[in-house]
Amino acid sequence: MLLRIDMRPARWFSVGSAHGLDADAGTRAVGEALARDDPKLLIVFCSQSHDLPTLLAAIRRSAPDVPLIGCTTAGEIATTGPSEASVVVTALGGDGFAVDTCVATEASRDLRGAGAHVSRCMPVRADLPYKVLVVLSDGLAGDQQEIVRGAYSVLGASVPLVGGCAGDDLRMARTHQLYGDQVLTDAVVAAGIASDAPFGIGVRHGWRRVGEPMLVTSSAGNRVHTLDDQPALDVYLKHLGAEEPAVRDQEWLARLALTHPLGLGHPSGEDQVRFISGGDFEARSLSCIAEIPQGALAWIMEGDAASVLDATDAACGDSLAALGGRRPLGMIAFDCIARRGVLGDDGIRTEIDRIAAVTPGAPIAGFYTYGEIARTHGLRGFHNQTLVVLSVG
Structure with missing residues (x-):
């Protein structure tokens, strides 16, 4: 056998x-x-x-x-x-x-x-x-x-x-x-x-808050229209001290945002991080991969290699x-x-x-x-x- x-x-x-x-x-x-x-x-x-x-x-x-x-x-x-x-x-x-x-x-x-x-x-x-x-x-x-x-x-x-x-x-x-x-x-x-x-x-994630919080004063789903009652894109670029190039496109904004995401406070104490995937250069809004609730506090985030x-x-x-x-x-x-x-x-x-x-x-x-x-x-x-x-x- x-x-x-x-x-x-x-x-x-x-x-x-x-x-x-x-x-x-x-x-x-x-x-x-x-x-x-x-x-x-x-x-x-x-x-x-x-x-x-x-x-x-x-x-x-x-x-x-x-x-x-x-x-x-x-x-x-x-x-x-x-x-x-x-x-x-x-x-x-x-x-x-x-x-x-x-x-x-x-x-x-x-x-x-x-x-x-x-x-x-x-x-x-x-x-x-x-x-x-x-x-x-x-x-x-x-x-x-x-x-x-x-x-x-x-x-x-x-x-x-x-x-x-x-x-x-x-x-x-x-x-x-x-x-x-x-x-x-x-x-x-x-x-x-x-x-x-x-x-x-x-x-x-390894990111930390930078500067003062911003209030999300107008948003819908994953699009942010205003921060502190100002156009969201303008506020974001001002916080970064960044100037828009003559030729603007989604890839330029996404690359800029790679190292400066938005952070949202969370009751757990660990911030939720939101990737800025692009924006509307005419309406001056920002678009993210996930929802940014109206009324939330948001921060610019940064990190380093360590x-x-x-x-x-x-x-x-x-x-x-x-x-x-x-x-x-x-x-x-x-x-x-x-x-x-x-x-x-x-x-x-x-x-x-x-x-x-x-x-x-x-x-x-x-x-x-x-x-x-x-x-x-x-x-x-x-x-x-x-x-x-x-x-x-």
């Missing part, structure tokens, strides 16, 4: 990456990620500069039946460090994971409904009690907090949310989401993951603590593009090295975002200019 023993690991996590915009980049990245059998999910982060249909088709030829979600970025993160014009593929597999995926298109018409819709993809398995919903959205589609509210209406407080907003290399024009073999825009994609081991989430890297260490520590001493299989980092603006090229490499140092040997994936999702309790769960770390136990 032949006795067969299944030596496959119950769970595995692997990352592949490839630099360059050539047609073979997707094949190289997914080939490196698919190091073992029985993949349950692929997560793809890639530059907007790729020929996206060609890239995705190459990945699908190597893994035609594996559920896939992904998005474009403002820079990619892999175990080897940060990069641009690359593709990063994360693969999760083994019998210790179960995965369902979902997509909501035309999300800007009803972001709360989109969040509720994609949250229904959570697997129900009594033998896999640990769960997380990974959400990737179009950060230019409106108030992203509405996605979190929609997800909460379905999942309640029992399932943590984690993810980020797609980027377009700071063009602030259009981002893309990937689902199966589809390249989409104005969409929310999600993967519900159930596991027989815990997940850990850490969230920190404060941002301290937040990196704290986020990693919080994420690992939730694993209860278990060594992670891997980590996914959702890192705001604004933090990259503070750290610079050398600093972002230092940041990824510090993440790797706390999990020796564990692969790392991630991307630079236009906003971050992390809800471990309560309703609040959308963040800006923050690092969110997901540890997979």
Whole structure:
């Protein structure tokens, strides 16, 4: 009698990456990620500069039946460090994971409904009690907090949310989401993951208030019309001592705002940070990735390399603590593009090295975002200019 023993690991996590915009980049990245059998999910982060249909088709030829979600970025993160014009593929597999995926298109018409819709993809398995919903959205589609509210209406407080907003290399024009073999825009994609081991989430930003508070005297959703009863754009530029160039565009304003977000006071004592994604140069208003409530107090925020890297260490520590001493299989980092603006090229490499140092040997994936999702309790769960770390136990 032949006795067969299944030596496959119950769970595995692997990352592949490839630099360059050539047609073979997707094949190289997914080939490196698919190091073992029985993949349950692929997560793809890639530059907007790729020929996206060609890239995705190459990945699908190597893994035609594996559920896939992904998005474009403002820079990619892999175990080897940060990069641009690359593709990063994360693969999760083994019998210790179960995965369902979902997509909501035309999300800007009803972001709360989109969040509720994609949250229904959570697997129900009594033998896999640990769960997380990974959400990737179009950060230019409106108030992203509405996605979190929609997800909460379905999942309640029992399932943590984690993810980020797609980027377009700071063009602030259009981002893309990937689902199966589809390249989409104005969409929310999600993967519900159930596991027989815990997940850990850490969230920190490293920004501090500068100067006197400003009262949000007129706003609607994610658009701020006036601060202290003056046009919001004028007040913001005056606080920074910045002059408008002769040629103004959304990319100029977004780059200026990278290192000077708005901060909103919160009863918890930790300010909420809001990324300024652009403005209306005629109406003199500001637009943000998430809601700025009328009547709120707002501050200009700033940070430096030391404060941002301290937040990196704290986020990693919080994420690992939730694993209860278990060594992670891997980590996914959702890192705001604004933090990259503070750290610079050398600093972002230092940041990824510090993440790797706390999990020796564990692969790392991630991307630079236009906003971050992390809800471990309560309703609040959308963040800006923050690092969110997901540890997979």
